[in-house]
Amino acid sequence: xxxxxxxxxxxxxxEGRISILNCDYTNSMFDYFLWYKKYPxxxxxxxxxxxxxxxxxxxxxxxxxxxxxxxxxxxxxxPSQPGDSAVYFCAAYSGGSNYKLTFGKGTLLTVNP
Amino acid sequence: xxxxxxxxxYLVTQMGNDKSIKCEQNLGHDTMYWYKQDxxxxxxxxxxxxxxxxxxxxxxxxxxxxxxxDKAHLNLHxxSLELGDSAVYFCASSPGADxxxxxxxxxxxxxx
Numbered sequence: 001x002x003x004x005x006x007x008x009x010x011x012x013x014x015e016g017r018i019s020i021l022n023c024d025y026t027n028s029m030f031d032y033f034l035w036y037k038k039y040p041x042x043x044x045x046x047x048x049x050x051x052x053x054x055x056x057x058x059x060x061x062x063x064x065x066x067x068x069x070x071x072x073x074x075x076x077x078x079p080s081q082p083g084d085s086a087v088y089f090c091a092a093y094s095g096g097s098n099y100k101l102t103f104g105k106g107t108l109l110t111v112n113p
Numbered sequence: 114x115x116x117x118x119x120x121x122x123y124l125v126t127q128m129g130n131d132k133s134i135k136c137e138q139n140l141g142h143d144t145m146y147w148y149k150q151d152x153x154x155x156x157x158x159x160x161x162x163x164x165x166x167x168x169x170x171x172x173x174x175x176x177x178x179x180x181x182x183d184k185a186h187l188n189l190h191x192x193s194l195e196l197g198d199s200a201v202y203f204c205a206s207s208p209g210a211d212x213x214x215x216x217x218x219x220x221x222x223x224x225x
Contacts, residue, residue, distance in 0.1 A: 034213055043117070043203050044156070046213025089156065098168045099144065099207060101214065103156040 003027045004092050006104035013111050019077040021107050023090030026071065030092040034101065035064060035075045038087045047088075048075070080111045116140050119204050119217035126194055127225055134189045134220045136204030142215070143208065144168075145187040147179060150201040150219070162187050194224045 005024045013019045021035075031052040036044035050057040050064045050073065057064050063076045077084055090104040117138045126132050138145060146169075147159040161169035162181040176192045191198060201221050205214035 036213070036216075041218065043205070043216030043218045044214075046215070049213060087154075091156075098161055098163070099209060100158050100161065100169050102158075105154055 002105075003030075004090055004102050004104040006088075006090055006107050008107050009105070010108040010110070013080045013109065015082055015111055015113050016079045019075075019080045019084065019109055019111065021075040021077075021088050021090075021109065023073045023075075023104055024071055025073075025090075025092055027092070027094065027102070028071070029094040030102075031095050032093050033064070033066060033073050034091045034093075035062075036089040036091060036103075037084075038089060038106070044089055077109075080109075082111050082113050085109055085111045117204055117206055117215050117217040119202075119220050121220060122218065123221050123223075125223045125225065128194055128196060130194050131190070131192045132194060132222070133191070134202055134204075134222070136187045136189070136217060138185055138204075138206040138215070140206055140208075140215060142206035143184055144206060145181065145184070146205040146207070146214065147187065147189050148203045148205060148216075150203065152200070156203070160187075160189075191222075194222075196224050198222060199224045 034049040035047040037047045038044040048062045066073045087106040089106045091101040144163045146161045159173050160179040164184045165181045178190045181187045201219045203219045204217040207214045
């Protein structure tokens, strides 16, 4: 039972363009969402998060959008850089869950020079 | 200065053996976790401890036993290893999920 879904296993983008990574969720109890970035042979690194009371959160080149009615969130990276090439995981948790994160399967982003 | 460190990084062992993976964090976080990334790349929670108290215990075979001697350490012991236990195991810590987890670099366990 996948409560967090990342339907695109991979995405390829040219350097300087926008990367859009998508994530859907099914559990309406989720009220906090996070994106993690993972390089090979390393652990995931926290990137950006958003609370369900917001619809947008921005941090430098990274912006996360949340559409609660559609149970959809997306991560925008502008402009994309070759160093952004990594696997991106979407994750979510619900209050009272002891911060138990449920992860999506990840999307491999490749930014071509 | 590594924030969350796991040892060993790689572990190859035979079926039936017992092994341990150690995790230490120097961030002062109260909560620590073990996650498993299986062959399908899903990251799934196994256990969580808050200040040495078990707070999350997912459906995991009881061959897996976490131990937290203090809030900076969370070790994972696995008895009678099976082929299906082969995976990457990640330790993580958090002061609260609003700040995200800090993950270790993972332990790749291969059972042969």
